[in-house]
Amino acid sequence: MNSHPKVRFALTGAAGGYARTLLAQSALSKHVEPAVLCDRDTDKVFALCRELGYSEHQLQICTPSEDLESIPDETIAIVPDLEMLINAQYEVLVEATGNPTAGTQVAREALAHQRHVVMVSKEVESVSGVELAEQARSLGVVYTPAHGDQPANLIEWYERVTGWGLEVVALGKSGEYDLIYSTSKATLSYLDREIPAPEMAELLDLGSNVQETLNRRAELATTLPRKAAADYCEMAVVASWTGTSADTESMHYPIARIQELADIYSTRLEGGILNAHGIVDVFSALRVDGEASFAGGVFVVVRTHDSGTWEILRGKGHVVSRSGRFACLYLPYHLMGIETVETIFAASQGRAVSDRMPTSNVLLAGRAETDLPSGTVLHMGGHHHEVEGVLPVLLNTAEHPESAAAPLYAAAHNTLTRDVKKGALITSVDF
Template sequence: MNAQQAGAQPVDRTVTYALTGACGGFARTLLAQTRRMPNLRASVLCDLDTDGVHALAADLGFPADELVTVGDTEALAAAVAAGRTAVVADSALLAAGGFDILVEATGSPAVGYRAARTALTGGRHVAMVSKEVDSVSGVELASIAAEHGVVYTTATGDQPANLIQWFDWARGLGLEIVAIGKSGEYDLVYDPETATVTQLGETIDAPALGGLLKLGEDVRATLAARAEAVAPLKRSAAADYCEMAVVATSTGFTSDVEAMHYPVARVAELADVYALREHGGVSTREGVVDVFSVLRLPEEASFAGGVFAVVRTHDPVTWQTLAQKGHVVSRDGRYACLYLPYHLMGVETPTTLLDAVLRGVPAGSPSPRQHVVLGGRTTRDLPAGTVLTMGGHHHEVEGVAPVLLATDDAPADAAPLYLAAHAVLATDVPAGELLTVGHLTGHDAELLAAWRAGLALPRGGDGA
């Protein structure tokens, strides 16, 4: 049963949740949605900006007296007992909240890890939205959840959970999956009238794209030419790598190359693009996780940060029939691409919260394993004493490019990117070098211990 099916079933009680990072963009989408659902209620909202939480709630139509800011556990417990929503600045107060499930959305690796661990050891479920936390400590947190008889889960509405569920669905049907992945957050929109391409708010001249709208016979050559045509645009993001690292823990699929392929592709081409190399595509093997940049015309629908699975077709008659119905099948008929062109953030997340609390079902593997290392490779010489600053919407680490390595191919002391974030370099690190734990000082000791505990768990063929 998938989350969409389970979430639609009758619910016999109100589920309460605590939310960290309650002023963020995801938080708004979740609060806006659960405001409409009598079977889900926010019990505690946690954010350093408590005034901002109240302003957001007011904007969403919460009555002014429904939320109350509290500063200690007694006041928090009293507010919750009175049926009000408590607002706190300190996540350490959450334990007194009496909620069913924590939705962790701070994006802070250390703070989010501790909040999740405290909830799990206190017998509460956790829905992890902070992929930065998940990429370092998710495997260990899932193990803690199992020990305490509660659920640790990714959150439907974000790409990791959506893709893991899509993978499970396809695998459950007996389909032979070659590659899985998602689109980047922002499409490349090509305007033939102006010969320009726009990504989010940035527009560049791209006259060469006019002759590259069709894939042509040499798929990889076309993809290389497209990449060159849009080279001034930054298409990759640390968030993409982080999300695919989380997907790897539940699926066992790993990146084909450490920087991922990131092809510039139209949706109808994906079955050809992710075919095995001997059949003209980019995949060197089966079991690949990747991200692509959507190329589309202004009037064409977006992929909307959706997810996909490329599968072998086997029976040609079946898939010829499906191709006639509009499904994406490769030109040689060997592969098909099945996809969901959306991720709805907190609008979808209620299904995860209800499934976890009422049915004990995670949106992902109950026993993920560390199949990949989301590491960092320096993009310039970095001297000792450099603070590895993390910031921006996509949580990039300044001076460091994310890379995705199969665990067996990574050095034993490779530093997870979001352990390195906010740490200080103990030594000079030349450009192009993979960061290791030995390069760092000032990193969070508990987070490192969680990473190593997860890394030590035995791995099978996939995350299940």
């Protein structure tokens, strides 16, 4: 590795929104700086860097024929081809292509060349995370999810809380965007979609029958698109690194207010919605006009121990269940690349988000949303990387030991070679 005073990193997917947040923060960081930025649209990357205040003399757009080993340390190379990273001078790869095949390959090559890897692409992680972590450990380098996205934030929060000795009953995140109830208009909105929902005024309190209230809320919000493939992908990553599991393959997705989470995420026998403990899940945050957002943050629900301790904490505003037996500890933020500078520096010092190794205890797979005839191309796209015609599911591999289900993002972009019936799992022999 070079002796440059700052940790130099390479970034793939460098023209994307995530890249902007990382590059903006890197310009302020005392510890890390970009060395090489990779994206097919090199002009867009150049323009982005200039907009963020990088000087023109710092930036050099390179062609595939150029020798990156000769680029001075002070220069940020902008390259169009992932293969060019092999000969570039950097310590840490930040992988943000979102492409399972390309992202896996570039991460493998970085590790093989004794570079640390900070994984932003949850799609890559869901397919190849276990393999890449094993490769990194065998080579004595770091492979880790990136702070700033919910998986790493939640994994680290889980490690801290369990390190205190608390039993985690459930862990998860809110959906990317809140459901907002307008008390003046009696409407429910999600992003730019708004529907009339006068009945929600009666459902702002959880009431004595938790499941009934959640069912009624869900009925009111049926037309709003609350679920996303990205949520399933992120929870698969979290389950892999923490050894937890999914309670149901489609997850519960309750519509919940923050103060209700400790009541909702307990077992059915204890008045909640879970069938077991140690569960990953996602909820849709419900708030009224003017209330603070959960901001796509993360949470753990723990079993309390000393009632006096938790009553003191309830008095300080912490979320404790009505029974006093559970509490929700949460972080209402994820700041994308603003936080990732910490992960890059930590990786260079030999530290990952977790000392654990990920496992294949949960598989992110897909079920056909409708009948899919042979010849169908499983296109992947959109902001949340949905796979067209396929519903994401989380399978606990211990319960499906003989399953031939394919990882969702290994199936993406492939062409089906046989018919797949509605509701059937997409398997590796289907493409």
